[in-house]
Amino acid sequence: MRVQPDQLTAFCATVLGRAGVPEVVARTVSESLVYADLRGVESHGVVRTEIYLRRVAEGMVDPHAETRLVQDNGCTALADGGNNFGAYVGAVALDLAMDRAQQHGICALGVRNSNHFGTGAFYVQRAVERGLALIVMSNASQTMPSTGGVRPFLGTNPIAFGFPTSRQVPFVLDMATSVVARGKIIVAAKRGETIPPGWAVDRHGNPTTDAEAALEGALLPLGGPKGSGLSMAIDILSGVLTGAGFGPSVRNMYEDWAEPQNVGHFFMVLDIARFLPLAAFTERLGQYIDLMKAEPRASGVEEILYAGEREYRLEAHHRCDGIELPERLAADLQALGERYSVNWIG
């Protein structure tokens, strides 16, 4: 089933609203979810509406909380999200960090007491539209053993980088610190396929190519000790530094119903113009991309793409032609709508 992104956003926002989420929060959260679907990152898309609603219903998220500063030093600050939705807390925090970066040249803003904040590209996009560079990180609940360990200990703690370019498409690198997203293993398991070696371990910590065994086990960090260290560094900035949870104390959104997640984020916004004129920067980055695209290509490669380009094209395509929702997801959303007396799209 194909749906227009605006309709999908309105549907999700209305459902969230009926569940008691204030309009501005419902709107921001829905925009974040639909934005992920627009970019082909379905794992962070409207498929999460249901779990988000359950978190509110169980009192695990407080959709009325304001995000407030608990430390403020101008170019550095620390915010407390009051346990509101991560996408809302993150959007409020980003707006503040962007204002501060334009005022001071840079802003490093830590955030604690937040929740799953969706796709990093949602924030990156907003920063590059204002001609700013952004590095954003978040911690996450445990899914990967650290190097030498067996059980999930580290989150797949994501990091995203965004830079404006002279081209239509900004540079947007939005990555988890695992080799692959768990969603890819779910897909392989559903299809009865094996997974390549190096993606995951089973629940005994042994390497496996069995997708089902991998789902009971743990994802592996990107590049062994490097990914393990990178995931931990992101957690140190997002969790240890901010007063949020870190490691085991970041709660699982799907499994922990006793306590809020206490996710932490870290935003670093840079005013490019303090280094060189924005146009010179975007021009230089455009040249870089041109050179990269002109390189000889590996066999079977039609075009060399830079970070965010594939997702940008998907977004453009989906904005025109609508987002294709799998039948089961559409049915789930429709059922969710019925529960809150909200008509499904169409």
Next chain:
Amino acid sequence: MRVQPDQLTAFCATVLGRAGVPEVVARTVSESLVYADLRGVESHGVVRTEIYLRRVAEGMVDPHAETRLVQDNGCTALADGGNNFGAYVGAVALDLAMDRAQQHGICALGVRNSNHFGTGAFYVQRAVERGLALIVMSNASQTMPSTGGVRPFLGTNPIAFGFPTSRQVPFVLDMATSVVARGKIIVAAKRGETIPPGWAVDRHGNPTTDAEAALEGALLPLGGPKGSGLSMAIDILSGVLTGAGFGPSVRNMYEDWAEPQNVGHFFMVLDIARFLPLAAFTERLGQYIDLMKAEPRASGVEEILYAGEREYRLEAHHRCDGIELPERLAADLQALGERYSVNWIG
């Protein structure tokens, strides 16, 4: 052959001095090289003395240049290294960035017109000793194809993170964005050893385990498109933003004798105390590490280590018992000493 680190530093500094490098520059560069050997990162150690001397002799490095600020905004700044040695430029830049971070809470300092700056841990160590957090990046000459390409296009652009802990050993993650550092392949080639599959391709883009063929070919980025994107993001901050070279315009230290390297760096220093008291931060990070170390271990793993711990132990061991230099390297250094009328150690 075993040498005391102080003797090795003095030897290298004296040789560099005889080659016309001012004392403070010679000292800093030698300390950076020996620091890498102390930590077991031989690829960035005194093995590079010879190429550093050749760069000076050929006029490719100006050891007399001062590092000066070309943009200054307090919490952001841009420095020009005047084409001096990277370790010296980096050390001067870091001192400035640390002062600024203590004054303002954060400092993002870009550096252009520099050279190969050695191991990132050299800078990280200095920052954590002052209770500061550091993220430092550098670009490097082309050694890896970007995803979809064949020829070397991106550098193995390294990134390092450092945080003080409540334990004796700080968190120091110092990593190249390749599967392994090129230096490790240089060491293997010098020793006549093969390299594991997955590290590199030959000059035709085919996988190889031959270290010499790999040096003529290309390293592979960490985790495919993720490492490729991360390398480019580091180059954007270190090169595009600073006015240094980027991509192909960062010259190869070993192969390009017509132009300076024009390497760029990016330092981001954070004053932890602006977020929470330093002791609370180090205590929290200590707890994190304790929890990680208490995890069940994979078979054959005696202890779960965090980033920088193995290197710290090597450093302590080498400071006590001396650094073991391979016979061939010791002979090369001795010959280098003779050329500059400097007695070899012992």
